[in-house]
Amino acid sequence: MSDHVYKKIELTGSSPTSIDDAITTAIAKASKTLRNLHWFEVTETRGQIEDGKVAYWQVTLKVGLRIED
Amino acid sequence: MSDHVYKKIELTGSSPTSIDDAITTAIAKASKTLRNLHWFEVTETRGQIEDGKVAYWQVTLKVGLRIED
Amino acid sequence: MSDHVYKKIELTGSSPTSIDDAITTAIAKASKTLRNLHWFEVTETRGQIEDGKVAYWQVTLKVGLRIED
Amino acid sequence: MSDHVYKKIELTGSSPTSIDDAITTAIAKASKTLRNLHWFEVTETRGQIEDGKVAYWQVTLKVGLRIED
Amino acid sequence: MSDHVYKKIELTGSSPTSIDDAITTAIAKASKTLRNLHWFEVTETRGQIEDGKVAYWQVTLKVGLRIED
Amino acid sequence: MSDHVYKKIELTGSSPTSIDDAITTAIAKASKTLRNLHWFEVTETRGQIEDGKVAYWQVTLKVGLRIED
Amino acid sequence: MSDHVYKKIELTGSSPTSIDDAITTAIAKASKTLRNLHWFEVTETRGQIEDGKVAYWQVTLKVGLRIED
Amino acid sequence: MSDHVYKKIELTGSSPTSIDDAITTAIAKASKTLRNLHWFEVTETRGQIEDGKVAYWQVTLKVGLRIED
Amino acid sequence: MSDHVYKKIELTGSSPTSIDDAITTAIAKASKTLRNLHWFEVTETRGQIEDGKVAYWQVTLKVGLRIED
């Protein structure tokens, strides 16, 4: 990790399928415009309910990305 | 959301299968007797271990429901 | 639970597949050398990112085991 | 307070006007069906944004009520 | 624990005697009207002071009860 | 919420008038350069004191905005 | 701020009017006997309920004051 | 509670006997020099161990006292 | 404390009698196999309920022990 500096951004991904899918959706979207994504940490797991079922899983995560020199 | 008032209740669902299934089990059960469930947020993820395996996943969530007029 | 005494240890499991799999991996590994594992509670969910995808899911959990007499 | 027992319930009130109004709305609504409300404590202050303005203030509070004998 | 679903309620018991007594008072009261109480967890320990002595111990606990089928 | 991805940013607004005004000031400022602001959550309420009065109310909030496709 | 040392004290102000007024009441009272009050941070917002209304708003804050040389 | 202002101080009491006794010891001591003690809330429960036994119970509490006019 | 190094372990003791007894039970058990136990801090107080009474008090504590040279 030498003397690199990292930035953490906070994202919320959503998915009709699962917790894991909400996370991968958020990361896939972020990686379209940001480079050097390194790691994430989950800070919140929520969801919307419709008709007694989970309509959307919503997961908030902090994503660490290396700032380029 | 206008001037609605919501109540949050706290539930623990369990499942032999997965974290996601423990959540959907809790919500399905609650929706049998309660109306207007809107959203949930996970507050605890635990489980019981037997023979080196997860016997039951136990997830605690707060569920928000709209109080009817 | 009578007058048993339990010890909690903290483990981090990782998996290329899913959150649930990272947990079961940690528990399976711990059960090879430790007896009487009873329950776990998740304390952190993180992961490594490569090429816009989750390369490894890393889940930290506290595991409770009964101290034998 | 002698040997009374109290129950805490968690409510979210909303208002287009202010934080204070979201709280009083939640309490007024709860007092229509519940008796013996004694105190509250705020646990979350959030809101919805529309056109660069706060459309709704949403405040979550725990309300303590005395259980009658 | 199979696929049961549990509900957590939050209670505050008080007692002129001790912390432990405030807890047992809250649970005894709750068990008069609720069935299937399984476990509790303490979330707050407070008290009222009069004349340099503890007049009342007040303990808040979450109580888990199994929802019947 | 379908499969949208949201970003949370953290802002501190200040106002000589009130808590509510410090929040609306921060949101108004942010909406000049950012689109799709959806919700906020308060994380800190502070202030500066001068001559025994509140000179400035300072409120920190996380603001969620939808990332456009 | 050079090499000044500050002390933080914790106060609870109450007001029949509003959250903001409970804060200004606490600060006004403290400034009668203490000098060099610089800033505050809110740690708890509570209140007493009577007849379905907020009878008193009670806000706890930490106040920072500069220790004189 | 009208428009009174309260101050919270933080004390640690110790006792060779019990948790409850460490609390009453701290309050008894504080009431020798301070008036108008109203309530307390426990923030930490610790202790010293000697020869496999609890030599001293140490409980930290915040005590609220009314500031006189 | 000079340049000693301490290790903290986390234990859960249980007792049918009281909170204090659950703690002393855990420490007594740990001291049978571990030396140099110095202090503890309570992290969780829970219990099992049967027939409207506390069947078992369960207290989790971190125990600090000095690592020998």
Place this chain on the structure above:
Amino acid sequence: MSDHVYKKIELTGSSPTSIDDAITTAIAKASKTLRNLHWFEVTETRGQIEDGKVAYWQVTLKVGLRIED
């Protein structure tokens, strides 16, 4: 602070030397591309270990910067 609005960003700096140096490294790097950095607050202190020594100190901090008009 009048009616300025501030943004908080979260950075992780690393250094082979010390905690303080990891912080100054992160701030120096951020100040190359961002103006009006005002204050920081440390949220996490971690590090990598190699051969029984700290190879890298890693400190995460939130940095507040004034948004220009």
Place this chain on the structure above:
Amino acid sequence: MSDHVYKKIELTGSSPTSIDDAITTAIAKASKTLRNLHWFEVTETRGQIEDGKVAYWQVTLKVGLRIED
């Protein structure tokens, strides 16, 4: 620690030099007017930034002092 009672006060020290120096500055200042200071615990580490450098390190700590008989 027998049956002594301790008071905790909260201080913020600042220093242009380092985190450690901000702590020792706060303690040195407090010890000029207070006796029996025993221990401290850090609760916040912050700082002011000027020209891309840390102008002042600001560390908040709780200091425990024994109340004399």
Place this chain on the structure above:
Amino acid sequence: MSDHVYKKIELTGSSPTSIDDAITTAIAKASKTLRNLHWFEVTETRGQIEDGKVAYWQVTLKVGLRIED
């Protein structure tokens, strides 16, 4: 990190010199008897005071070590 499993242990190091030194002392000591130490995270910074000076810095850290196959 593939499918490795890590264990976190909690240590408190002390030093008469500095925060950084208390951390390196704890890690050096642990590495004498444990292999595969990978990372640490600080959870508490405390100290003992004597004669208005810091006699010992005491830092608690969690250390992650890889469990060997």
